[in-house]
Amino acid sequence: MDVEHSLQQRMDLFRQRCLELGLACTHQRMVIYKALASTTAHPTPEAIYEQVKREIPAISLGTVYKNIRTFTDAGLLREVSVLHDSLRLDANLGDHHHLVCVRCKAIFDVPETEVTPVQLREPLPDGFRLERCSVLFLGVCAQCAAAQ
Amino acid sequence: MDVEHSLQQRMDLFRQRCLELGLACTHQRMVIYKALASTTAHPTPEAIYEQVKREIPAISLGTVYKNIRTFTDAGLLREVSVLHDSLRLDANLGDHHHLVCVRCKAIFDVPETEVTPVQLREPLPDGFRLERCSVLFLGVCAQCAAAQ
DNA sequence: TGACAAAGGATAATTATTATTATTCAATAG
DNA sequence: CTATTGAATAATAATAATTATCCTTTGTCA
Structure with missing residues (x-):
């Protein structure tokens, strides 16, 4: 805690x-x-x-x-907008999530079935209309890890 | 399915x-x-x-x-990089998630304790080094909803 | 305190994106 | 099947966001 x-x-x-x-x-x-x-x-x-x-x-x-x-x-601050460099698009409208390499910004699909269901325990702020939920798994891909 | x-x-x-x-x-x-x-x-x-x-x-x-x-x-395509307009920062390094208004791009914090634990059922691609997981709850905030 | 590396300020350059406008094309009315 | 018209395209200019450069100033540590 x-x-x-x-x-x-x-x-x-x-x-x-x-x-x-x-x-x-x-x-x-x-x-x-x-x-x-x-x-x-x-x-x-x-x-x-x-x-x-x-x-x-x-x-x-x-x-x-x-x-x-x-x-x-230096790790003193974090970027919320991990993919902010450029617009990244998805023609797949079905529910799924993403695996993102924070170095090269490669994005891989993660089927929804591979992730435990994400649920909010508390209600949202008044009047917020929730549309969907997107999970980003962040890390370093094999290629980038190999290149130090 | x-x-x-x-x-x-x-x-x-x-x-x-x-x-x-x-x-x-x-x-x-x-x-x-x-x-x-x-x-x-x-x-x-x-x-x-x-x-x-x-x-x-x-x-x-x-x-x-x-x-x-x-x-x-038209809803024929989706944007993976929801926050790509500009860099958005976070001085809070503790684990937590975010609620994002897709209209005005306001970002609100969601404590980790309010979300069911997110886990991958399947192993990641070979050699991918997972660092963290960020959940984005996407929708329209009260203000933007009120403004049509 | 003084030397030197690091940081700041001004501004130029670059990259990503949007806006403008003249021209061309797709849809459809006859 | 053709003419008309509004929508879409290509070319280009403009803007927004970010990074790099260059020179001056300031922290840091001997």
Whole structure:
């Protein structure tokens, strides 16, 4: 079970992880991370930029992108939009799920019958109309693993 | 249980659905759909364009994009990369899942405890190193539903 | 404190996608 | 079977998202 951490605690943890990783604890990085840690809305780089600008008006969008990349590479941050690079299409309208290589972005089908049924135990937020459920199994494919 | 259809059958079905929907059965559309229906690799628009060009060298990339949009709007095709518009980030590294509005792309957290455990009944393809599993519950949020 | 590597800011370049417009084609009314 | 018309296509311009480059500034550690 996860323990709830205050924002202050999570900032301290972040600073510590940066030290461990040899990443400089710059003011910009702290503010960028704070913007991310303060919300559950899963913001875009642009939205983070807007938020950070309130505190550091001179920040550049490139710095935000660069640090997002640095943080995700270091495992300090995660990408919700795993397949966001480009539109990926599916002519198979039947229920099924997907296996995705996070390196090369290859997508393989996983028949629905191979996955235990996914069910929500709690009701959804008021008025949300659920249409379907898509499971992504994320990892590294054999080829990419072989190539280090 | 889904019945397996031959490519020919799926092309016939597609032509019929186009007629029903009032969509012109152009040569370009047939070839674009064939490219999609012939693979399970979930290609990008660019990849489809390259494939279609073999048969119709004069095809334009815009036509491919436009028809992909037409097909997905009509429900003839599905987008695997639901959140591909822009990078979306998550500072919460604990296990959890997401509820996504397919209209406005709002993302809400779903604690792991609210979802039945997801398990694969069959082994993964040789050498695939599974890292994690992400469930996307897709639908329309209250606000977007209210706005038609 | 000072040297040096790392990071930031400005901006150019690239990639992915959408919009615009003139031309061509598919559907169907006669 | 042909003429008409609205939809679809091709070419191209425009925009949005992201990455790379280059030079300046700032942390870090001796």
